[in-house]
Amino acid sequence: MATQDFTRKLTAILSADVKGYSRLMREDEEATVRTITAYRTAIANLIQQYRGRVVDSPGDNILAEFTSVVDTVNCAVEIQRELAERNADLPNDRKMQFRIGANLGDVIQEGERIYGDGVNIAARMEGLAEGGGICISGTVYDAIEAKLGLEYEYLGEQEVKNIDKPIRAYRVLSFPGAAAHRVIRAKKHVRRKWLGFLATLAVLVLGAAVFIWNFYLRLPTVKIVSERKTEFSLPTGPSVAVLPFVNMSGDPEQEYFIDGLTENVITGLSGNPKLFVISRSSTFTYKGKPINVQQVARELGVQYIVEGSVQKAKDRVRITVQLINATTGHHLWAEKYDRELKDIFALQDEITIRIMSALEVRLTEGEQARLRSRDVTDLEAFVKKAKALEHFRLMNRESNALARKEAEEAIVLEPESSTLYSILAATHITDLWLGSTKSNLISFAQATRCVKKAIALDKDNPDAYLVLGHLHMMKREHDEAIAAAERSVVLNPNGADAYAGLGIILANAGRPEEGVEFMQKAIRLNPLPPAYYFAYLGAAYRVSGQYEESVSAYEKAIYKQPTFLFGHIGLAASYALLGKNEEAHAEAAEVLKIDPEFSLEHLAKTYPLKNKADLDRYVGALRNAGLK
Numbered sequence: 284m285a286t287q288d289f290t291r292k293l294t295a296i297l298s299a300d301v302k303g304y305s306r307l308m309r310e311d312e313e314a315t316v317r318t319i320t321a322y323r324t325a326i327a328n329l330i331q332q333y334r335g336r337v338v339d340s341p342g343d344n345i346l347a348e349f350t351s352v353v354d355t356v357n358c359a360v361e362i363q364r365e366l367a368e369r370n371a372d373l374p375n376d377r378k379m380q381f382r383i384g385a386n387l388g389d390v391i392q393e394g395e396r397i398y399g400d401g402v403n404i405a406a407r408m409e410g411l412a413e414g415g416g417i418c419i420s421g422t423v424y425d426a427i428e429a430k431l432g433l434e435y436e437y438l439g440e441q442e443v444k445n446i447d448k449p450i451r452a453y454r455v456l457s458f459p460g461a462a463a464h465r466v467i468r469a470k471k472h473v474r475r476k477w478l479g480f481l482a483t484l485a486v487l488v489l490g491a492a493v494f495i496w497n498f499y500l501r502l503p504t505v506k507i508v509s510e511r512k513t514e515f516s517l518p519t520g521p522s523v524a525v526l527p528f529v530n531m532s533g534d535p536e537q538e539y540f541i542d543g544l545t546e547n548v549i550t551g552l553s554g555n556p557k558l559f560v561i562s563r564s565s566t567f568t569y570k571g572k573p574i575n576v577q578q579v580a581r582e583l584g585v586q587y588i589v590e591g592s593v594q595k596a597k598d599r600v601r602i603t604v605q606l607i608n609a610t611t612g613h614h615l616w617a618e619k620y621d622r623e624l625k626d627i628f629a630l631q632d633e634i635t636i637r638i639m640s641a642l643e644v645r646l647t648e649g650e651q652a653r654l655r656s657r658d659v660t661d662l663e664a665f666v667k668k669a670k671a672l673e674h675f676r677l678m679n680r681e682s683n684a685l686a687r688k689e690a691e692e693a694i695v696l697e698p699e700s701s702t703l704y705s706i707l708a709a710t711h712i713t714d715l716w717l718g719s720t721k722s723n724l725i726s727f728a729q730a731t732r733c734v735k736k737a738i739a740l741d742k743d744n745p746d747a748y749l750v751l752g753h754l755h756m757m758k759r760e761h762d763e764a765i766a767a768a769e770r771s772v773v774l775n776p777n778g779a780d781a782y783a784g785l786g787i788i789l790a791n792a793g794r795p796e797e798g799v800e801f802m803q804k805a806i807r808l809n810p811l812p813p814a815y816y817f818a819y820l821g822a823a824y825r826v827s828g829q830y831e832e833s834v835s836a837y838e839k840a841i842y843k844q845p846t847f848l849f850g851h852i853g854l855a856a857s858y859a860l861l862g863k864n865e866e867a868h869a870e871a872a873e874v875l876k877i878d879p880e881f882s883l884e885h886l887a888k889t890y891p892l893k894n895k896a897d898l899d900r901y902v903g904a905l906r907n908a909g910l911k
Contacts (some may be wrong), residue, residue: 290392294348295423296405297335299326299362299383301343302414307379313531318379319343320535321571322369326362326381332677332846333358338397340535345381346405348397352387352426359383359417360433360455363643367415372573380415385407386634404450407443411452421451506777515584515807521561521642522585525549527570528602540662541593542567543669544602544631548589551635553777554745557644561585562779562809564676580609583810587615589638598624604634606641616641628660658700658741659693667693671706678815678847680719682754686710701741708733708750715757717848718878718885741871745775749784756891761792779809785821793894795827814844821853823862826897833857848877852886852905859904867908874910883910 301307307315326345327337335349335358349355362383370378386408388401404420410419419427420834424435434456440449530537530544546563553560561583569579576588591604605617606651616637622630639645659665671689674682686712694703711730714720734754737747752768768785775781782805790798802820806812821836840850855870874881883905892898 291389292392293388294350294397294401294848295352295385295387296390296392296397296404296468296702297330297345297347297349297355297359297383297385297401298402298409299345299381300351300409300706302380302382304343306378311377311688314377315532317377318373318377318571320530320538322366322381324538324826325365325369325533325571328677329358329361329365331471331682332679332844333361334679334681334846338395346397346402352385352423353430355385355387356417356419356423356427356431356433356455357845359385360431363417369413369572382409382412382414383417384410384412385417385423385596386420387426388420392837393656400446402579404446407441407446407450408452410439410443411441412454413559417455419453419455421453424451430612457706515810517584518559518585520557520559521550521587521644522561523587523589523638523642524561524566524579524585524604525552525563525589526574526579526591527567528591528593528604530595531592533602534595537593537595539666539673540595542673543665544593544627545591546669546672547631548635548638551632552638553642553775555639556776558639558777559585560777560808562777562812564779564813565809565811568603576607576609577612584807586610587642591634595624600624600627600630602634605771606638624662627662630650658702659697661696664693664696664703666702667696668700668703668706671703675706675709675713676813678713678813678844678849683713683717683719699740701737701744701747704733704737705742705744705746705750708737708754710748711749712753712757715889718880718882718889722888727754727758743774745771745778745781748774749778749781752757752784752788756791757889758786759891759893761788761891761893764788765792777808779805779812782808783812783816783819787822790819790823790826791891791893793826793892795823795898796806798823799827812843814840814847816840817843818847818849818853821857825853825857825901826892830857830861834861846877848874851877852910855908856901856904856911858907860900862908867904871905871908871910881910 386405539664674686755764786801817840824833858867
């Protein structure tokens, strides 16, 4: 290896594998492949959220690197929390537990790969971990000991294979979860008072410990469980949720293709005003989990569930789809398809129309024509579009840049795609929100060019009008923004994102009560929404002066996505407006941890509140929280 071909660097490494993987494969290979595919996707998403990079993932192993040791351990904790929740739905003999090891050490980087003792030690720490547990090296422990509020057990100096000197090892004992830890961190002073009081009551120590566990440390978990078990009354007319189709190929690389196929079916159904269709964001929370159809229907508030599986091999694709009446458990319709891959887009339309037919919803000729009008028919562009959307939904600087890259590459393959230009425009607007643009003028110009192109290519593209609405809002052209978002809602009557977009536009235009109403409609269509829905709701409550409700909404946003910048910004402001200065400063510290370059001056210039008094109140609150 020539020295110019590689570099040395210090990095934080996470290594993970599955305990008892061979047994799981031996007993049920197909079920194991489905589970590990889903779990690996969840792990990869969390690694990305914590600013890490998956280096390699052979077999049941995952190797990732991070620039921050804190991010590494937070990510490991969040992985184990997420997988424990998923495993709760599996029989004991089918639970899939990962062992995680972490190390901070010197590595050799060659291209995208990393080698050396730093990686080897992380792998040895993994070997010392229990199933569902985390083991860290002494270098990691020294860096995080007093930073995360976790507890550790010293395992002594361990003799590990291929390492000359013994390595200090520690087992992480407590898993409050990165998200839970952040949500309750601002309330530490309250817990300190309780703990001081309880110290004087030695006879109640055990009961107090139980009390603290249930009502403080476990509070976020209770929230998410109650969210999932919320039951809705059924809407008038047919209501349906399309669950993510299962990847039967055993190839994780097919996930984007299959997710894109599911999403297109959802989109096709959503455009029909005679149906009530749950958003993709909510149905995809069930991806890779054992499904109880009746329970899912209750949680999402629908009568019908669509399930499916896809197996893609070379130039053929096999799809199985079934439509279930969840109130009776009866199958209304089921079909198996075996087609050439080149027919996939016609096939997805056929599936969509058959579902509507089974629900006794008739389409006019114009509606059928609209269903079949698509602008991404190149398979490579189709996958790139799915990747772009997946990156975009994470709403951070790195993922937004990746989304733009995938969209630009897809446009080369599909230069007349209105959808792709809409995505590209959205990434430029997100740069303005995140403050990651080199020039506001250039980003505005790029977003304007792309959204105009999108509408010129398809005047009935609801996504293009939603992006246009956000663009007008960022320019503080609030009346035009409202009109564009309302047009998006008309074109996509089941568009949860359109309702959410209209909600935040109305809130920023000085009509926050209406904004709250539209946000509630969005959450009904998307009952398990992404973090930014709650941030939008929090903003609407804040503008209307309902600060307690605003705090509650922002806390949900942070629970959903612990590193969500706008959630922490909004929570800092709302705490400050309530006069809770300690909590506000704690959230301001989180903002700076996530974005050390945060500028209050930039936010004041770009935040699109119509009324100066609302903007001054918001900026002043953030200043009082300690942001500059």
